[in-house]
Amino acid sequence: xxxxxxxxxxxxxxxxxxxxxxxxxxxxxxxxxxxxxxxxxxxxxxxxxxxxxxxxxxxxxxxxxxxxxxxxxxxxxxxxxxxxxxxxxxxxxxxxxxxxxxxxxxxxxxxxxxxxxxxxxxxxxxxxxxxxxxxxxxxxxxxxxxxxxxxxxxxxxxxxxxxxxxxxxxxxxxxxxxxxxxxxxxxxxxxxxxxxxxxxxxxxxxxxxxxxxxxxxxxxxxxxxxxxxxxxxxxxxxxxxxxxxxxxxxxxxxxxxxxxxxxxxxxxxxxxxxxxxxxxxxxxxxxxxxxxxxxxxxxxxxxxxxxxxxxxxxxxxxxxxxxxxxxxxxxxxxxxxxxxxxxxxxxxxxxxxxxxxxxxxxxxxxxxxxxxxxxxxxxxxxxxxxxxxxxxxxxxxxxxxxxxxxxxxxxxxxxxxxxxxxxxxxxxxxxxxxxxxxxxxxxxxxxxxxxxxxxxxxxxxxxxxxxxxxxxxxxxxxxxxxxxxxxxxxxxxxxxxxxxxxxxxxxxxxxxxxxxxxxxxxxxxxxxxxxxxxxxxxxxxxxxxxxxxxxxxxxxxxxxxxxxxxxxxxxxxxxxxxxxxxxxxxxxxxxxxxxxxxxxxxxxxxxxxxxxxxxxxxxxxxxxxxxxxxxxxxxxxxxxxxxxxxxxxxxxxxxxxxxxxxxxxxxxxxxxxxxxxxxxxxxxxxxxxxxxxxxxxxxxxxxxxxxxxxxxxxxxxxxxxxxxxxxxxxxxxxxxxxxxxxxxxxxxxxxxxxxxxxxxxxxxxxxxxxxxxxxxxxxxxxxxxxxxxxxxxxxxxxxxxxxxxxxxxxxxxxxxxxxxxxxxxxxxxxxxxxxxxxxxxxxxxxxxxxxxxxxxxxxxxxxxxxxxxxxxxxxxxxxxxxxxxxxxxxxxxxxxxxxxxxxxxxxxxxxxx
Ligand code: NAP
Numbered sequence: 001x002x003x004x005x006x007x008x009x010x011x012x013x014x015x016x017x018x019x020x021x022x023x024x025x026x027x028x029x030x031x032x033x034x035x036x037x038x039x040x041x042x043x044x045x046x047x048x049x050x051x052x053x054x055x056x057x058x059x060x061x062x063x064x065x066x067x068x069x070x071x072x073x074x075x076x077x078x079x080x081x082x083x084x085x086x087x088x089x090x091x092x093x094x095x096x097x098x099x100x101x102x103x104x105x106x107x108x109x110x111x112x113x114x115x116x117x118x119x120x121x122x123x124x125x126x127x128x129x130x131x132x133x134x135x136x137x138x139x140x141x142x143x144x145x146x147x148x149x150x151x152x153x154x155x156x157x158x159x160x161x162x163x164x165x166x167x168x169x170x171x172x173x174x175x176x177x178x179x180x181x182x183x184x185x186x187x188x189x190x191x192x193x194x195x196x197x198x199x200x201x202x203x204x205x206x207x208x209x210x211x212x213x214x215x216x217x218x219x220x221x222x223x224x225x226x227x228x229x230x231x232x233x234x235x236x237x238x239x240x241x242x243x244x245x246x247x248x249x250x251x252x253x254x255x256x257x258x259x260x261x262x263x264x265x266x267x268x269x270x271x272x273x274x275x276x277x278x279x280x281x282x283x284x285x286x287x288x289x290x291x292x293x294x295x296x297x298x299x300x301x302x303x304x305x306x307x308x309x310x311x312x313x314x315x316x317x318x319x320x321x322x323x324x325x326x327x328x329x330x331x332x333x334x335x336x337x338x339x340x341x342x343x344x345x346x347x348x349x350x351x352x353x354x355x356x357x358x359x360x361x362x363x364x365x366x367x368x369x370x371x372x373x374x375x376x377x378x379x380x381x382x383x384x385x386x387x388x389x390x391x392x393x394x395x396x397x398x399x400x401x402x403x404x405x406x407x408x409x410x411x412x413x414x415x416x417x418x419x420x421x422x423x424x425x426x427x428x429x430x431x432x433x434x435x436x437x438x439x440x441x442x443x444x445x446x447x448x449x450x451x452x453x454x455x456x457x458x459x460x461x462x463x464x465x466x467x468x469x470x471x472x473x474x475x476x477x478x479x480x481x482x483x484x485x486x487x488x489x490x491x492x493x494x495x496x497x498x499x500x501x502x503x504x505x506x507x508x509x510x511x512x513x514x515x516x517x518x519x520x521x522x523x524x525x526x527x528x529x530x531x532x533x534x535x536x537x538x539x540x541x542x543x544x545x546x547x548x549x550x551x552x553x554x555x556x557x558x559x560x561x562x563x564x565x566x567x568x569x570x571x572x573x574x575x576x577x578x579x580x581x582x583x584x585x586x587x588x589x590x591x592x593x594x595x596x597x598x599x600x601x602x603x604x605x606x607x608x609x610x611x612x613x614x615x616x617x618x619x620x621x622x623x624x625x626x627x628x629x630x631x632x633x634x635x636x637x638x639x640x641x642x643x644x645x646x647x648x649x650x651x652x653x654x655x656x657x658x659x660x661x662x663x664x665x666x667x668x669x670x671x672x673x674x675x676x677x678x679x680x681x682x683x684x685x686x687x688x689x690x691x692x693x694x695x696x697x698x699x700x701x702x703x704x705x706x707x708x709x710x711x712x713x714x715x716x717x718x719x720x721x722x723x724x725x726x727x728x729x730x731x732x733x734x735x736x737x738x739x740x741x742x743x744x745x746x747x748x749x750x751x752x753x754x755x756x757x758x759x760x761x762x763x764x765x766x767x768x769x770x771x772x773x774x775x776x777x778x779x780x781x782x783x784x785x786x787x788x789x790x791x792x793x794x795x796x797x798x799x800x801x802x803x804x805x806x807x808x809x810x811x812x813x814x815x816x817x818x819x820x821x822x823x824x825x826x827x828x829x830x831x832x833x834x835x836x837x838x839x840x841x842x843x844x845x846x847x848x849x850x851x852x853x854x855x856x857x858x859x860x861x862x863x864x865x866x867x868x869x870x871x872x873x874x875x876x877x878x879x880x881x882x883x884x885x886x887x888x889x890x891x892x893x894x895x896x897x898x899x900x901x902x903x904x905x906x907x908x909x910x911x912x913x
Contacts, residue, residue, distance in 0.1 A: 004028055005189050008083035008103065009047070010035040015110075015174060016089040017050040019181045023087075024054055026182070028189055033081035035059045037093065046347075057081065063093065070096035078102060085188055088142065089181050100142045107142040108184055108193075112173050114138055114154050116203035119147035124165050124173065126206040128232035131224065135159045135168050137177050139184045141195055146205065150195035152184050161259075164234040166358075209233060215254075216240045219277040223260060223292030230258035230300065235358070238304055242275035250275065256309070257301030261289060268477075270316050285481065288312035308393050309353040311485075323393075324400055331400050334377065338396055341372045352393040356386060379403055384494040388486055388629055415624050417441030419617075420462045425515040425525065425750050429618075433464045435471055435637065436620035438478035439630025445470050450610050450637060455522040455758040455795045456748060464613055467638030472605070472646035475634040479576040479603040480652050482631025487603055490629070496547035499598060502626035503540035509622060510537065513587060513615055515750070520612040521586055522758040522795065524749045527712060532615075535879065536591035539895070542879040543599035546900055550600065552907075560912055567910045573601035574679060574905050575654040578647035580640065580668070582660045583609035583760050584715040584817070590616050592883075592894040593657040598632070600903035602655070605634035607644045611761040613637035640664065651676045655903060659683040659717075662843075662888050681892025681902045683884055685815045686845030687721035689838035690874065691860060692733065694726040694828055696850035700872065702736045705821075708848060708874040710744075710799050713756055714819035715764075718846035718868060718875065721815055722805075724834050727825045734803055734823065738784055741799050746789055758795040759818060765795040768818040775802050775811040775822075785819075807837055815843070831856070839865050844886030848874045867893075 009020055009031055016036075023029050034051035038060045048058045064074050078099055086099065086107035100107045113123035115138040120126075127135045136156030143149035157172045187193035207214045209232075217229055217239040230239045238254030245251060266284035274281050274290065282289040288300040303312045308323065327335070339350045345368055346359045356369070366386045374381050379402045389395045417432040418441065433449075434441040444465035454461040467475075490498070506513065513536075514528040523532055552569035559565050577597045581589035590606055597604050608616040613635075620635045636643050640660075648656055648671035656678055658668050665682040672680040690708050692701045708720035725733050749757030759765040765788075772786035785798030800820040805812050811822055826834040838847065846868040849860040861869045867885040870876060877883055882896035892902045 003084075003105075003189050003191065004030065005105070005185065006030050006032045006082055006084045007185065008033045008035060008078065008081055008086050009051070009089065010086055010093075010095060010099075010107075011089045011091040012036050012045045012047050013090050014046050015178065016047045016091075018178045019087070019089040020047065020050055020054075020056075022178060022182045023185060026186065029185060031056050032083055033057045033059060033078075035061065035078065038062050043349075061093075064099065065094065065096045070098045075099070075102075085185070086142075087181065087185065089178075095142075097144055100144070105188060108139055108152055108181075108188065109142045109147075109149070110137060110139055110177055110181055111147050112137045112169070112177070114156055115140060115147055115151060116198045116200065118204055118206050120206045120208060122206060122209035124169060125209045125232040126204070127159070128163065128165060128168070129229050131228045133159055135163075135172065137173055137180070139180055140198070148198060150197050152187070152193050152195070153180060155180055164231040166235050209237070212240070217255065219274060219290065220293060222294040223290075223296035223298045224294075226290060226292050227258045227260050227298045230255050230298070234258070244273040244275055251305070254304040255288075255300045255302075255312075256304065257287070257312075258298050259301075261297040261299035272315065283313060283315045285313050285477075288315065304353055306352075309355070309391055313481075324397055327400065331403075334399070334403075335396055337376060338373070338399060339392070341369065341376065342392060345369055345372075350392055352391075354392045356390045356392075356395070358390075373399065377403060382497075382627065384490055384498065384627065387489040387491075387494070390489075415441070415621055417621070418443075422461075422516060422519060424519050425511070427512065427515055429512045429515060431462070431516060431614050432617040432621055433462055434617075435465045435467055435475075436617060436633075436635040437471070437475045438482075438634065439624060439628075441617075441620075444468060444638070450613075450639075452520065452612070452614065453761065454519055455760055456519070456750075457794055458762075461519065462614075464617070464637045466610075467607070467636040467643040469642060469646040471638070472607075472636055472643045472650065475605040475636050476576055476578075476647070476650050476652050478631035479605050479634055482629055483573075483575050483603040485631075486629035487601070487632050492548040492550065492601070495599065495601065496544040498626055498628055499540050499544035499547065499595065502623055502628070503537050503544065505622045505626055506533065506537045506540065506619070509618070510534070513618060516614045516618055517587060517612075518749045518757075520614040521583060521760050522749055523585075523712060524754050524757045526752060528749075531712070532585050532588050535877075536587045538879045539588075539591040539595040542895075543595035543900075546599045546897070547601075550900065550904070555908075557910065563912050565910060565912050567908060570907045570909065571600075571900075571904045572907055574903060575602060576652055577602045577604040577655040577657060577903060578650070578653040579604055579606040579657045580644050580647065580660065581606065581608050583611045584712065584717065586612045587615040587619060589659050590619065592879075592899075593659070594633070596894070596899040597655075597657065597903045600900050602903055603632045605636055605647065605653075607636050607638060607640070607647055610637065610639050644668075645671065648672060648678075649675045654678055656680040657892075657902065659894075661685050662890075665890055679902075679905075681884075681894075682890030683717070683892070683894055684845075684888060684890035685817075685843060686717055686719070686885060686889050687813065687815050687841045687843045688718055688846040688848070688866065688868075689722050689724060689841070689864070690720035690848040691724045691826075691834055691838060691850070692726060692729070693849070693851035693853070693856060694728040695852050695856075696729075697852065697872070698729060698732065698736070701850040702733060702740070704848075704850070704872075704874040705733070706737060706740055709821040710756065710819045711875055713759060713797070715760055715817055716875070717817075718877070719817070720846075720848060720874065721822065721843075722812060722838075722841075723821060723823045724826045724838060725823055726828045728828060730803075730823070730825050734783065734801065737801060737821065741784055741801070744799060746792075746796060746798075756796075756799060756819070759797050760795070762795060764817070765797060768797050768816060768820065771811060771814070771816045771818070771820065772800060772802075775805070775809065778806075778809045778811065780805045780809055780811060780822075807840065813841065831859070835860070835863050839863070842888040845889035846870070846885075 083103045085105040088109040114136040118126045138154045139152045141149040233239045243251045269282040269284040271280040342350045389398045419432040422429045445468040448466040449463040450466045452461045517528040518525045555567045557567045579593045662684040665684040672678045746756045780802045781804040785800030789796035803823045844866045847864045847866040848870040857871045882893040882898040884893040
């Protein structure tokens, strides 16, 4: 027979409030009063707020007794509610026996251990510290002992090795405890609640862990006991250890995130001394390793120094990051305001170490935080910045930095670097000249530099830092850390937004970028604007769109009868990617590769060509403004034989994206195999055939034929290296080409009327002279150019035309990579032969055909062995179309959806159910 209970709830906290809410759903129960702690400042305990919202009388006593005697006025108020049962879900106060026995049915109490084990105030901690295999809770009838009263019910769960005080509370003790309290009340109401006397067998009384002296970690014990002690106090209050500093001083810290460690030797570890530990501990890339007395290891992931939580691996890096310490009074007021915003969202008191997400915040909370902070402080703020600074102190630091920089944002003065001012094109442009590693510009080891020469006047433009093997390693380590750290926190969609923001910044700075490109590489300014920079921006926008559309498949494999099987694939980023690029389109080559690489979720370092690294460095500056976390993008100007080789050889680089010559590509592929069998994609040289049939639109064929060779002064990988012109139109074709060449404007690439600028650098220029001399020596007919542009300083090479070129000549087979048109004739009756000749090359990058006959065109497309085929057009590339060669022009695609695959790996997951 159910009794109508009159319940007094005595306690505090969310746990008690949830118990109250659930009790109120039971109509046979009446809560006649709630007794809780007084308000802290203006903040009321959540139990009081919940009770008031249900019109339940609330009493707030600072204490129930004085000098061991119950306070009469308190007793009187308690008695006034006429409770028949006291319920103590979680109570930190000492309740006098007059109250415990003051209800007719007595008092039932929640305790977070399986009594009689772990009696006392810190039962959950001790469950972990003692290495118990099960955890649980008890609901017992309170008596005058410490957790000694008869048991009403108990519940238990297995303890997992990953459990901490936080996790066991959140996953089991809290949710199941609330339900069990309500059940216990129901059992009392129905008269079915037992009173099972506790045995004294196995009873323990454990010290209270809220005393600081009990929180000190004893390092003179086994690794397992060290680990259990740390997780028993994780996350509140944290186990205390003392670091003995090199200068003899001591620093008390708290340790969190411990686990037993058995992964073997660690890389690049640094020694650290802990008080009470005879051997040194080691700070390594994944934490702090402590050896127990049994020789086993514990790894600690996070350390709290003062009020700041850091990753243990960053112990020695603190000097590099200078947290703000000189807060103004106004900023300290802002700290209070910010704390209030966090508190309102998280509904808990905010410590310096409060982690927004660990405190239970979700994506809507991020939006709310960003909006409230923007409104309160008038600062630009993006959602992903919350993910990058999730701890209150870090977030406050970020806020103050942003406020100090001014709310306008986007100013290059934010990033400090050494550089030079390029005065060109009616502009003054600051250009960095240092390496870019881990989000900062810095000098190369031993201050080594490269000379950067302006090809238009052969003068020294500036000196740029030249990366060594050690610098390359530094960049790889930064990319590695970012890949497993900050970059992982950025969701795919946010990644896309960062890329779009970067593209917008490139657009805003496109004239600057095109000017730098023009001065550094000799690219004609108008072309640089449209292609070198324009297509770079397109690439970032195109791949930004892919970020949140990368997905695997579900695959119908054979079921394992009688069970079923689910098989699906995941497309995952590869990790740290090395990118090595040539000098012909410096920023565009960077963008083609890096945009796909970053969209797929990798981190990277790029070694641009040593002759023109300047746009890559300006780009690095923009990447900081766009908000990319440190280490995601690193730029290493340097020599291929040294910095480039170091990237290819590095064991932590998992993928190499290379564009350059075939011999270097072959060499690099060997390095990729020998180092760590890293995946590689190679975009190499070409000698692309262009076949022009007599039935073509001749005007168009001449226009595109010219551009197929002379576009970007021939420094174009898909340039037509050989033209086969049908004998019936050969002479007319040559005549028209020569006519156009005679009127081509050669000169300063910054001049808007210029069509042909200087070659990229001297070594290349000299090679072109040699190439032409070989052609003449072999008997080819030089009909135009073949030499330096007369009376001009700079690497200006005459656009050149050779005719009567035989198939076995050097110039018919080898790539010039310059403005040299190589023309051979063919007879229209012998299409098979011209196809054979067109395919008789080791390369297979691009090809083209001009004809009005669709069958001829499609036959050509079928039979040509090249990665790109142009019909009645040339050089028509697009960021959405895959680009890459066959044969010795390499493998793996840049651009288009296929490029993403180059920077991803496929994982296949099979589940039986
Ligand atoms: P390259 O000599 O092969 O150099 C390309 C890049 O590789 C440069 O950054 C170079 O550094 C670096 N490098 C050189 N040796 C290396 C090594 N041992 N380890 C790692 N990196 C090394 O080519 P390039 O002369 O700059 O460029 C012209 C070639 O690129 C032509 O053959 C052209 O066809 C080809 N290309 C192909 C494509 C395509 O998409 N298929 C596009 C553009 C260009 P340094 O700066 O120190 O030389």
